[in-house]
Amino acid sequence: MRIIIPDSPELFNLYFNLRYEVLRKPWNQPYSSVKDDLEESSMHAMLLDEQDQIAGVCRMHFNSEEEVQLRFMAIRPDLQGKGYGKLLLDYFEDLATSHKRKRIMLQAREDAVSFYLRNGYEVKEKSYLMWGIIQHFRMEKTII
Numbered sequence: 001m002r003i004i005i006p007d008s009p010e011l012f013n014l015y016f017n018l019r020y021e022v023l024r025k026p027w028n029q030p031y032s033s034v035k036d037d038l039e040e041s042s043m044h045a046m047l048l049d050e051q052d053q054i055a056g057v058c059r060m061h062f063n064s065e066e067e068v069q070l071r072f073m074a075i076r077p078d079l080q081g082k083g084y085g086k087l088l089l090d091y092f093e094d095l096a097t098s099h100k101r102k103r104i105m106l107q108a109r110e111d112a113v114s115f116y117l118r119n120g121y122e123v124k125e126k127s128y129l130m131w132g133i134i135q136h137f138r139m140e141k142t143i144i
Contacts, residue, residue: 003045003091014054022074055079058088068096070106102144110135
């Protein structure tokens with residue numbers, strides 16, 4: 001497994017397609033919902049498997065001088081539960097540290113809370129209900 005930064009239209013197409021397949025399509029959401037207005041100012045990473053096939057994606061953006069936010073973490077369904085998401089977390093935690101940020105926050109879907117807890121994140125509050133069906137929890141990790 002290796003992490004790369006998508007840097008071409010072809011790689012970004014793969015990146016957004018995985019986001020859609022994992023995070024939107026199962027709930028019959030439109031493809032347009034896979035992007036937001038922070039894409040251009042965010043840092044993106046793709047996890048590739050041993051055959052250089054896309055295995056996972058995640059994005060980080062800066063909320064403040066102290067905080068970054070992770071969004072759109074998605075691991076290919078056949079690879080979930082094998083520790084590959086931790087590789088992306090470690091990558092972005094190192095990146096946030098290099099930018100001298102003190103904490104990382106994210107909005108975890110209910111079924112992902114245990115993954116983030118195992119990786120040192122704390123639940124701060126029950127936050128919102130996406131599409132009326134997916135409960136989210138605001139989570140944070142102090143990194144400095």
